[in-house]
Amino acid sequence: MSNLLNKSEIVKDAAKLLHNQNYYPAVAHGAYYCCYQLLKHIWLYDMKRTQQELDTQCSLCHLGAHEFLINEIGNHIKHSAQKSAISDFRDFNNKILQLKKLRLDADYSDALFDSTKSSKSLSLSNDVVSILIKYIKS
Numbered sequence: 658m659s660n661l662l663n664k665s666e667i668v669k670d671a672a673k674l675l676h677n678q679n680y681y682p683a684v685a686h687g688a689y690y691c692c693y694q695l696l697k698h699i700w701l702y703d704m705k706r707t708q709q710e711l712d713t714q715c716s717l718c719h720l721g722a723h724e725f726l727i728n729e730i731g732n733h734i735k736h737s738a739q740k741s742a743i744s745d746f747r748d749f750n751n752k753i754l755q756l757k758k759l760r761l762d763a764d765y766s767d768a769l770f771d772s773t774k775s776s777k778s779l780s781l782s783n784d785v786v787s788i789l790i791k792y793i794k795s
Contacts, residue, residue, distance in 0.1 A: 665694040681775035685763035688782035756781040
């Protein structure tokens with residue numbers, strides 16, 4: 658198991674614990690980052706790319722690593738041989754962007770981040786993880 662897969666599992670479990678302890682604003686952060694770590698795993702291990710390539714591409718495209726990886730892994734899903742690839746791509750793209758927005762709201766907004774938003778973060782994260790796992794080679 659790669660360290661990123663292991664970290665993803667740990668952060669996912671931590672997000673659930675935080676939700677159960679009513680630490681709602683901290684949930685979105687973990688829910689999002691468990692997905693981001695899977696994106697990075699797919700980039701490095703399944704797409705056989707490097708950290709240096711990621712850094713270079715982000716610089717050339719003038720994008721942050723998060724936005725770049727969301728786009729690249731989305732394309733990887735869309736162009737895969739899986740029967741559900743197009744559907745998975747649409748679902749992934751929609752849900753990861755919703756989750757990212759919740760994470761940004763939880764981390765930076767002056768608005769209340771309550772149990773409903775925390776639960777939504779966990780639900781979106783679970784859905785995104787389920788999609789990403791299908792595109793990780795064992």
